[in-house]
Amino acid sequence: MLRKSMLWLALSGLAGATGASQPTVSVLDAVPTGHVPVAAVAGGRVVRSGEAGMAYQWPGAYFEAAFEGDGIVFAHGEGDVILHVLVDGQRIDTLHRPLGAYRIAGLSPGRHVVRVEVATESQAGANRFDGFSLPAAMEALPIPVRARRIEFIGDSHTVGYANLSTHRECDDAEVWRTTDNTRAFGALVARHYGADYRVHAISGRGVVRNYDGGAGDTLPEAYPHALLGRSATTDDTGWQPQVVVMALGTNDFSTPLREGERWGGRAALQDDYVQTYVSFVRSLHARYPDARFVLWATDGAEGEIRAQVSRVVERLREAGGMQVDFVPVDGLVMDACHWHPSAADDSLIAERLIRHLDGMADSPWPEQATSTAMP
Numbered sequence: 571m572l573r574k575s576m577l578w579l580a581l582s583g584l585a586g587a588t589g590a591s592q593p594t595v596s597v598l599d600a601v602p603t604g605h606v607p608v609a610a611v612a613g614g615r616v617v618r619s620g621e622a623g624m625a626y627q628w629p630g631a632y633f634e635a636a637f638e639g640d641g642i643v644f645a646h647g648e649g650d651v652i653l654h655v656l657v658d659g660q661r662i663d664t665l666h667r668p669l670g671a672y673r674i675a676g677l678s679p680g681r682h683v684v685r686v687e688v689a690t691e692s693q694a695g696a697n698r699f700d701g702f703s704l705p706a707a708m709e710a711l712p713i714p715v716r717a718r719r720i721e722f723i724g725d726s727h728t729v730g731y732a733n734l735s736t737h738r739e740c741d742d743a744e745v746w747r748t749t750d751n752t753r754a755f756g757a758l759v760a761r762h763y764g765a766d767y768r769v770h771a772i773s774g775r776g777v778v779r780n781y782d783g784g785a786g787d788t789l790p791e792a793y794p795h796a797l798l799g800r801s802a803t804t805d806d807t808g809w810q811p812q813v814v815v816m817a818l819g820t821n822d823f824s825t826p827l828r829e830g831e832r833w834g835g836r837a838a839l840q841d842d843y844v845q846t847y848v849s850f851v852r853s854l855h856a857r858y859p860d861a862r863f864v865l866w867a868t869d870g871a872e873g874e875i876r877a878q879v880s881r882v883v884e885r886l887r888e889a890g891g892m893q894v895d896f897v898p899v900d901g902l903v904m905d906a907c908h909w910h911p912s913a914a915d916d917s918l919i920a921e922r923l924i925r926h927l928d929g930m931a932d933s934p935w936p937e938q939a940t941s942t943a944m945p
């Protein structure tokens with residue numbers, strides 16, 4: 571069982587001594603007159619837009635604010651998303667395809683931290699979180715700024731594709747309904763360490779080849795862009811993770827080569843994958859020079875994925891100049907939609923990664939897990 575994150579204990583400590591018995595989320599016609607925007611801290615990769623708005627498309631986005639009072643309002647634009655609403659570390663509601671303004675009410679007067687988490691994947695288009703607001707008489711408060719940071723890079727396994735499903739045969743609607751990145755291994759690991767995190771993952775994308783030879787940017791091609799489709803690019807100079815966890819290769823190797831694909835055979839595909847993956851990790855190291863890199867792989871595709879990831883790690887170690895580790899993960903049941911990891915599998919992956927990170931001779935984490943600052 572994962573340890574309870576010290577971060578969530580700290581957040582809960584900001585709540586009033588007598589918790590509200592019936593916190594609620596209700597729809598409003600509009601943000602109430604006289605409300606003042608509250609600067610939010612955004613997790614994940616977002617593009618700021620206007621005074622309080624933030625566009626996002628990569629998975630794993632979340633938005634937080636702290637305040638003194640008995641309620642707060644937030645707004646969200648149109649989109650096929652599922653949002654979890656949390657107050658003081660406890661989930662109070664889940665919204666499907668939210669649109670417009672929402673009031674969080676029924677809280678005891680006092681200090682609270684609100685967090686809105688995005689559960690779904692959004693390949694089709696960017697979404698917009700339109701910020702928090704309070705009545706002018708209420709007070710916005712400093713919120714925890716976490717010193718620990720982890721980045722997760724991968725494919726549908728990292729997305730949490732249909733991880734809440736209970737069977738392998740699913741239609742698109744069930745995949746959408748049962749995908750929950752907040753229950754995927756990345757969020758579990760981040761909560762364990764009280765860390766902020768980013769998720770750079772797209773279902774079906776690989777290092778040099780997408781699933782079944784499909785079209786679209788590969789993950790390394792999409793990575794530089796803050797929104798998919800190359801519609802926005804930022805340098806993210808303020809984001810410096812201590813750990814980067816990567817899992818890529820399932821889409822490169824899980825299907826046979828199709829006629830007309832550019833590789834002459836499996837060996838050429840493998841060599842291209844290794845060379846491109848090595849170059850991608852090196853580019854990330856240039857971006858995050860102090861980060862430790864952890865590459866993990868399942869035993870899928872008859873061991874081909876693991877064998878090629880091992881080659882990548884070997885080449886990176888031979889070149890030197892960076893810390894890179896390999897974590898094999900066995901024992902996944904893959905009984906969620908379309909043979910994907912279930913929530914139970916996600917817990918197992920998280921436990922393996924935590925065990926590895928805890929066992930490092932030199933801890934990657936700063937001694938102070940959190941500090942406090944205004945957003």
